[in-house]
Amino acid sequence: xxxxxxxxxxxxxxPSVRDSAAVAGKKEGEGPLGAEFDAVSEDPHxxxxxxxxxxxxxxxxxxxxxLGKAGLSMAEVDLLLxxxxxxxxxxxxxxxxxxxxxxxxLYGACSTFAQALGLAALFTDSGAAxxxxxxxxxxxxxxxxxxxxxxxxxGQRPPTAQWxxxxxxAALVGREGGPPYIRAALFGAVQDLGxxxxxxxxxxxxxxxxxxxxxxxxxxxxxxADFDAIVTGDLGLVGSRLFLELLKKDGLDPGAxxxxxxxxxxxxxxxxxxxxxxxxxxxxxxxxxxxxxxMRRGEGPKELLLIATGALMSPLSLxxxxxxxxxxxxxxxxxxxxx
Amino acid sequence: xxxxxxxxxxxxxxPSVRDSAAVAGKKEGEGPLGAEFDAVSEDPHxxxxxxxxxxxxxxxxxxxxxLGKAGLSMAEVDLLLxxxxxxxxxxxxxxxxxxxxxxxxLYGACSTFAQALGLAALFTDSGAAxxxxxxxxxxxxxxxxxxxxxxxxxGQRPPTAQWxxxxxxAALVGREGGPPYIRAALFGAVQDLGxxxxxxxxxxxxxxxxxxxxxxxxxxxxxxADFDAIVTGDLGLVGSRLFLELLKKDGLDPGAxxxxxxxxxxxxxxxxxxxxxxxxxxxxxxxxxxxxxxMRRGEGPKELLLIATGALMSPLSLxxxxxxxxxxxxxxxxxxxxx
Numbered sequence: 001x002x003x004x005x006x007x008x009x010x011x012x013x014x015p016s017v018r019d020s021a022a023v024a025g026k027k028e029g030e031g032p033l034g035a036e037f038d039a040v041s042e043d044p045h046x047x048x049x050x051x052x053x054x055x056x057x058x059x060x061x062x063x064x065x066x067l068g069k070a071g072l073s074m075a076e077v078d079l080l081l082x083x084x085x086x087x088x089x090x091x092x093x094x095x096x097x098x099x100x101x102x103x104x105x106l107y108g109a110c111s112t113f114a115q116a117l118g119l120a121a122l123f124t125d126s127g128a129a130x131x132x133x134x135x136x137x138x139x140x141x142x143x144x145x146x147x148x149x150x151x152x153x154x155g156q157r158p159p160t161a162q163w164x165x166x167x168x169x170a171a172l173v174g175r176e177g178g179p180p181y182i183r184a185a186l187f188g189a190v191q192d193l194g195x196x197x198x199x200x201x202x203x204x205x206x207x208x209x210x211x212x213x214x215x216x217x218x219x220x221x222x223x224x225a226d227f228d229a230i231v232t233g234d235l236g237l238v239g240s241r242l243f244l245e246l247l248k249k250d251g252l253d254p255g256a257x258x259x260x261x262x263x264x265x266x267x268x269x270x271x272x273x274x275x276x277x278x279x280x281x282x283x284x285x286x287x288x289x290x291x292x293x294x295m296r297r298g299e300g301p302k303e304l305l306l307i308a309t310g311a312l313m314s315p316l317s318l319x320x321x322x323x324x325x326x327x328x329x330x331x332x333x334x335x336x337x338x339x
Numbered sequence: 340x341x342x343x344x345x346x347x348x349x350x351x352x353x354p355s356v357r358d359s360a361a362v363a364g365k366k367e368g369e370g371p372l373g374a375e376f377d378a379v380s381e382d383p384h385x386x387x388x389x390x391x392x393x394x395x396x397x398x399x400x401x402x403x404x405x406l407g408k409a410g411l412s413m414a415e416v417d418l419l420l421x422x423x424x425x426x427x428x429x430x431x432x433x434x435x436x437x438x439x440x441x442x443x444x445l446y447g448a449c450s451t452f453a454q455a456l457g458l459a460a461l462f463t464d465s466g467a468a469x470x471x472x473x474x475x476x477x478x479x480x481x482x483x484x485x486x487x488x489x490x491x492x493x494g495q496r497p498p499t500a501q502w503x504x505x506x507x508x509a510a511l512v513g514r515e516g517g518p519p520y521i522r523a524a525l526f527g528a529v530q531d532l533g534x535x536x537x538x539x540x541x542x543x544x545x546x547x548x549x550x551x552x553x554x555x556x557x558x559x560x561x562x563x564a565d566f567d568a569i570v571t572g573d574l575g576l577v578g579s580r581l582f583l584e585l586l587k588k589d590g591l592d593p594g595a596x597x598x599x600x601x602x603x604x605x606x607x608x609x610x611x612x613x614x615x616x617x618x619x620x621x622x623x624x625x626x627x628x629x630x631x632x633x634m635r636r637g638e639g640p641k642e643l644l645l646i647a648t649g650a651l652m653s654p655l656s657l658x659x660x661x662x663x664x665x666x667x668x669x670x671x672x673x674x675x676x677x678x
Contacts, residue, residue, distance in 0.1 A: 001340050002467045007417065007441055009467040050659045078346065079526065086653070087426040089446040093529060093651030097664040102346055102526035104454065105446040105651070105666070107428040115443065119458075126465035128341045128348040187418065187441035190432060312432030312444070314425070320389045325436040327444070 002125050006219025008186045014337050015124040016177025017117070017296075018131070021065035022289035023058050024281075025140065025166030031266045036289040037167075038065045044141060044166065055084065055091040055139035055168075062168035062288070063095070063135050070172050077101050077172075078129035081119050083112035084137045084280050085164075086146060091137050101133075109310030110205075110234050111188070112136040113169055113284035114329040117306070118185030120173035121331070130175055137168035138279030147198065147315055160200040162236045162278035165265055169284030171292060180295040180304070184220065184332040188212040192325040196318060201278055202239020202262070204324035205309035209235060210246035212328040213307055217252070228301035230254045231291065233283035233308030233328070234262035236276030261286035261308075283308040295335055302335040341464050345558025347525045353676050354463040355516030356456070356635075357470070360404035361628035362397050363620075364479065364505030370605045375628040376506075377404045383480060383505065394423065394430040394478035394507075401507035401627070402434070402474050409511050416440050416511075417468035420458050422451035423476045423619050424503075425485060430476050440472075448649030449544075449573050450527070451475040452508055452623035453668040456645070457524030459512035460670070469514055476507035477618030486537065486654055499539040501575045501617035504604055508623030510631060519634040519643070523559065523671040527551040531664040535657060540617055541578020541601070543663035544648035548574060549585035551667040552646055556591065563593045567640035570630065572622035572647030572667070573601035575615030600625035600647075622647040634674055641674040 001012045021038040029040030039061060046054040046061075059082070067074060080099065082092035083106035096103040108115040116134035123129040141151060143164040149155040173182065191211055195204040209232050217223065224230065235243055240260045247253065261283045262276035287306055294300035309328040318324070340351045360377040368379030378400060385393040385400075398421070406413060419438065421431035422445035435442040447454040455473035462468040480490060482503040488494040512521065530550055534543040548571050556562065563569065574582055579599045586592065600622045601615035626645055633639035648667040657663070 002465050004417070004467060004469075052655060052659065053661075078343070083446065085427075087655065088424075088448065088651065088653035090651070090653045090656045092446075093664050093666075094656065094661065096529040096666075097531045097651075098529070100528050103529050103666055104458070104526050107422065107431075107444040107446040109427065119443070122461065122465060122467055126341050126461060126467075128343060128461055128465075130343075187443050189439050190435040190437070190442050192436045312427065312429070312436075314427035314429045316391060316426065317429045317433065320391065322392075322433065325432050327432075327435075327442055 008184050008216055008219040010184045011121055011125040011182060013125055014181035014183045015121045015173050015175060017180050017292055018172045018174045018177035019066050019069040020171040020288040020292040021062050022167060022169045022285045023062040024285055028165060028167050028265060033265060033290050051139055051142040052086060052090055055137055055142050056094040059091055059095040059135055059137040059168040062170040063133060066170035066172050074099050074101055077131055077133050079123055079132040081106060081116040081132060082135040083107055085109060085143050109312055110278055110280050111308040111310030111327055111329045112280045114306050114308035114331050117331045118329055121182035121185055124173050124175045132173050133170060134173060135170045136280040136284035138164050138281035140164045140166045143279060157274055158199050159274050160238050161274045162201055162262060162276050163273035164279040165277045165282040165285060167281030167285030169288030171288055179335040180333040181337045182331055183334045186212055186216045186330040188328040190325045190327050192323055194323045196323045198318055201311050202236040202275055203242055204311050205326040206235055206239040206242035207246060208326040208328040209243050209307050209309045212330050214250050216330050224252060224254045224257060227257060227303045227305050229304040230258045231304060231306050232260045234278040235260045236262040238275045304333045306331050306333060347523050347555055347558040349523045350460055350464040350521060352464055353520035353522045354460045354512050354514060356519050356631055357511045357513045357516035358405050358408040359510040359627040359631040360401050361506060361508045361624040362401040363624055367504060367506050367604060372604060372629050390478055390481035391425060391429055394476055394481050395433040398430055398434040398474055398476040398507040401509040402472060405509035405511050413438050413440055416470055416472050418462055418471040420445060420455040420471060421474040422446055424448060424482050448651055449617055449619050450647040450649030450666055450668045451619045453645050453647035453670050456670045457668055460521035460524055463512055463514045471512050472509060473512060474509045475619040475623035477503050477620035479503045479505045482618060496613055497538050498613050499577050500613045501540055501601060501615050502612035503618040504616045504621040504624060506620030506624030508627030510627055518674040519672040520676045521670055522673045525551055525555045525669040527667040529664045529666050531662055533662045535662045537657055540650050541575040541614055542581055543650050544665040545574055545578040545581035546585060547665040547667040548582050548646050548648045551669050553589050555669050563591060563596060566596060566642045566644050568643040569593045569597045570643060570645050571599045573617040574599045575601040577614045643672040645670050645672060
């Protein structure tokens with residue numbers, strides 16, 4: 001059973017994120033979080049013959065690793081919630097094939113992991129599932145050629161550009177289990193402040209993150225100081241600055257509590273990723289490899305808001321003169337189950 | 340609160356499909372269900388300058404018409420669940436922009452409407468939403484050029500091909516309201532029997548429909564005779580035959596109870612649509628214009644299973660030699676709320 005405070009969904013028996021796993025590419029393995037990934041593939045093809053199959057394989061590996069940690073087989077999972085950036089979400093669809101598990105396909109662009117976690121919590125808290133697996137992925141090579149330019153072209157990247165993460169994260173959410181727990185979720189509304197530069201996704205997504213965060217505080221009566229960490233998905237450097245500016249207008253200042261998965265994944269100076277990381281795999285990978293295990297071990301933040309953002313345009317919609325709509329989904333992760 | 344019987348999710352207080360509306364194109368308006376649509380646009384562009392914007396506009400109109408019938412404004416809706424076939428689901432993303440309503444983007448290809456209805460029922464039954472709007476759309480012109488060939492090419496269509504419906508359906512699901520009620524849902528597993536012909540989607544999707552239907556009967560202990568209507572999404576002529584053949588192997592015979600939205604939308608002989616209709620808008624439009632209103636009026640079926648099917652490939656995955664995975668999601672619609 002869950003109940004609402006405004007648009008926030010409060011879970012009566014906060015479900016557990018029982019276990020999580022993340023798989024990443026070589027570049028991500030060389031970044032500051034490299035040692036925390038469950039697996040790093042030196043082979044960007046993950047043993048497959050196309051980038052899209054590689055991404056699907058990476059997603060499957062993350063799912064299997066998460067299940068393995070929890071001692072479950074795929075057949076014991078009640079529900080698989082997954083999404084990615086590829087046209088028709090093929091990384092997820094093919095990864096789910098033949099698994100024999102109910103599949104709910106999502107499209108939330110880079111917000112997918114938080115969307116999947118929120119839905120998984122709803123399924124488990126309501127009794128519709130004993131456990132549910134939330135998965136999201138992105139691959140630099142499959143995303144770049146789909147959204148921007150063929151890799152071989154070697155196009156220059158402006159300083160506002162973000163680097164699509166090659167990573168997949170998977171989290172097993174269950175009715176039973178230890179911390180962290182999902183105490184609440186808020187699914188965001190679609191915002192569009194008129195950005196049309198596909199090399200400046202952070203700016204396009206920041207208003208959605210600010211809107212979701214402000215609304216959550218307003219609906220629940222919470223203050224930024226009630227949380228140890230306020231973690232946005234993949235705003236990067238430009239989007240993070242804009243997020244904080246927008247909050248300031250609402251009289252909110254998360255201060256040092258705010259961090260962004262897009263700023264944690266790479267060493268921006270050393271790894272030449274311009275404004276930081278992006279992609280479904282960014283927040284999925286950073287949460288699954290870094291924050292969720294840290295909270296499980298009782299280290300680091302006790303109360304964490306994950307606010308993953310997604311840009312909902314397509315290359316075609318931009319060619320047709322549209323601006324970039326964005327959405328941000330929030331989940332409240334807590335080391336405590338009390339209400 | 341909901342509970343599980345196997346993989347079927349049973350809703351303790353079955354949510355109401357309070358109202359629904361469907362908008363269609365000219366060809367659909369000339370079909371057997373033409374008079375039942377809430378609006379038929381003679382203009383395939385729906386007043387917009389691209390096919391994609393036309394689809395988004397059509398989806399918005401369906402949503403607004405459904406809300407208008409229920410006397411609600413968009414601001415009073417707790418949740419919008421929507422999806423479509425376009426890359427990055429832009430018809431839905433842009434239709435949701437600026438609405439100020441929490442948005443859950445879905446990718447289930449042509450199964451999207453049943454997926455959205457099942458999730459809307461979970462949100463409302465669990466208390467996470469008072470009401471939720473489930474929406475799906477497809478447009479012949481935006482789909483054909485994305486999936487197959489430019490319209491101007493005038494490619495020949497084999498007899499197994501299906502005609503992507505230009506239609507959008509929207510249903511408002513609420514905790515309170517009259518019949519029909521959503522008594523149960525089952526989210527399907529991804530099946531792939533090795534079909535790789537994108538002009539034979541019915542055959543690719545039939546195994547998923549048969550699997551979901553069989554599993555639902557097995558999990559709930561129901562028999563085909565417990566339902567007045569067993570309605571598949573868009574299997575068309577070829578897929579429907581295969582669906583019935585596959586069920587026969589399981590000892591199941593829905594007989595005349597089975598019908599398919601893809602066979603209802605057009606007059607196949609007169610309208611030259613080969614094996615029938617397909618697209619997210621097919622089951623969304625036929626359910627929203629035909630079955631849901633009929634059940635609301637107390638006419639027609641009292642117990643109906645909607646089993647919408649989706650093919651999860653992309654043009655790229657087929658070019659890369661992949662076969663077509665498919666999924667089928669089921670909702671049980673009933674004129675009675677009793678358990």
